[in-house]
Amino acid sequence: MVWFSGMWLAIGLLMIVTLLVVIVKNGLTLFWPSEVVQIELVEGSKASIQGASTLAGEVRKRQDKRVLDAEGNVIPELQLFVGNRDAYGFGFRYVDQSDIASQVYPEDIIVAERIEYGDIIGYPVSMKLADGVINADAPDFRQRFESVVGLSNDRRHEIEVIEKKKIGAINYEMQALKLSLRKAELGGGLTDELRTSVEQRTAELQTEYEVLAKQATDLRSAQKAETFVCRLPTGVEREVALGDLMHFYYPNEMGYFDRVGHFFVEIWKFLSEDPREANTEGGVFPAIFGTFVMTLLMSLVVVPFGVVAAIYLREYSKQGPLVRAVRIAVNNLAGVPSIVFGVFGLGFFVYLVGGSIDSLFYPERLPTPTFGTGGILWASLTLALMTVPVVIVSTEEALAAVSRGAREASLASGASKWQTIQRIVLPASVPGIITGLVLSMARGAGEVAPLMLVGVVKLAPTLPLDGDVPFVHLERKFMHLGFHIYDLGFQSPDSEAAKPMVFATTLLLIALVVVLNAAAIILRERLRRKYASSAF
């Protein structure tokens, strides 16, 4: 029996480890700068790009073809990431091993990341700058290239600040002004005074806006003014605006430590940046943030609700058939498919509650819904409802485990029932309650299906917490790592390119759940120690 259960445990552990290894391996390749190989193809190979016999790229995979050749032999092939999606129309190419005439690792080939169309893989030819052309064989070419790309990054950042922050704030205020007028109109308190003051302020904002917009346009044209010329491995020359380049490196020249450095920089970018190009490039920060805030909100709701329900069920209600029925219903609630909760959330929270809130408190914004549409608050409440049985069950268990002796001692000291619960029973149950929270977070953070109905979006323009008053925007839509995975995997235009992103995002989701749970567990251990050793 020991062997038998041990075997199952081992199989379970093995499965988990395999899962993690697969995810880690696939996810981390996204950040590792591998070498770029240039391949000379044999005559008439089907792998040739636009008739050229040369192609170059990063080897992403080596495998045997599904189909056998005429004699029934397996044909090994490799998958190359060839980049230059705008020029080729695709980003990946499969090459049969037998089609390769020769291969080299050219020193001077570069990989350059652009804001659009992914990476360029090719040979630098020249830079057309305002003060003349610099050829790639010039001694200071690299240095200049580096500084020019740095400048264009700074400019891009500046544009972003102007457009997102400054113009965004102006828009926010203008919208608020418009709404205040509309509100006054609806409430019948619209005076000429108010109207003129609003109009005046709006005009001021409009001029401010125009100045900023002009600045942004100027910066944008500066981004396009200078260009970078490169020769693709196929021999074609292309010219791209320097302002589109974000970052470049010489993959075949890098030493091991350069690669490691690059690897961590890329990971940091992935964690901290906004997504670009239909989420297939850039980072996932808004999704991390959204998942985190949603899970936290959910915990804030689910704990008090679950604990109160458990206290009622265990301590106050008369144990009879009715309570037993309620308990069974609660337990079964945990087994209801999550999408059902999504539909409930949509019907109840979004349409009913949200719609009522809108017509009561935000009539001036109608017909645009405020709370009457999916948002982070409704998503959190839906998940809280879905996971509350877990908290109830584990809290009940914890309450039941508090020793009868301690309860009796408290009552014999003249404590009321509530005082006993408050001072003796609940403190002793805190670890159990946190266990329930951990379980509910683990379930809630990984859930996607119901969220799609109540507020998750592919790309949210704003975060649920930011610098605009009132700072917490519970009505906003948000991004979520789980949905991001789904979106990358199934909705992406280039699924091959998105695959490593899927794994990297999955890794991140797992990491986030682990971090949240670890935090809760650490909290529990601290409380447990405190509880065992000192006053609560």
Added chain:
Amino acid sequence: MMENTEKLKEVKPMSLPPTSLPSSADSVSGPVRRPDYIQVRDFSFNYTPDVRVLHNITMDIPENEVTAFIGPSGCGKTTLLRNFNRMNDLIDGISHEGLINVDGQDIFDPNLEVISLRKRIGMVFQKSNPFPKTIYENVVYSLRIAGQRDKGILDEVVERSLRGAALWDEVKDRLQQSALGLSGGQMQRLCIARAIANQPHILLMDEPCSALDPIATAKIEELISALKEEFTVVIVTHNMQQAARVSDRTAYFYLGKLIEMDVTKKIFANPSKKETEDYISGRFG
């Protein structure tokens, strides 16, 4: 109410000797001590409808005296003791007949506040049951419940109670540590300290010395003798010598019945019932 008084008349208490106590006989100026501070009248108790564990008990427990309950295991001493502060309320399916009056008040009166009754009665349980809190918090629990916040008073109570329970010297440096880290005997003394902290009128002690060494036992017995100056003490014990040493009165129970209750000296020297004599002298099966 009518019914109650009738019952009181109906049932004659067991014959008791005059209430003059050896200690209080000469102290004329002392407070008035009622011989029937706790009155039990024809009291029967069931845990389940068909299991009766106490049968028609009638007894008087005098004020400012130590009354010992003795009897073989399972005879219902704990059950009766736990009825005095209505701890049995927590158990489903119980029922009782007859009366218990504490200080002239019917404790089963539906208008009585159980909490105020329990505040007047301290209890030391058979199984020691410290709270999972610090030693300090354990002792002051009943004061905290009553809303006492004054640190000075609390500190004073902690020291007095722990000294009374012969625990102070052992724990005075670790008051802020968990009570669960104490030894079994220390826990038992902590529970005694907790029970006397709020100076209850009545102290119910269910085998308070079962886990104590002779020195601690002696201290607890000393405490009990001191306590009876102010409190009424009921103590359950399996230790005959202890009952003989500390109690003024002894009640012998057997199979849920009160066999005999009398002044301790008489019970031990010259019991009127054969069963009592057998039990005390150890001849009992």
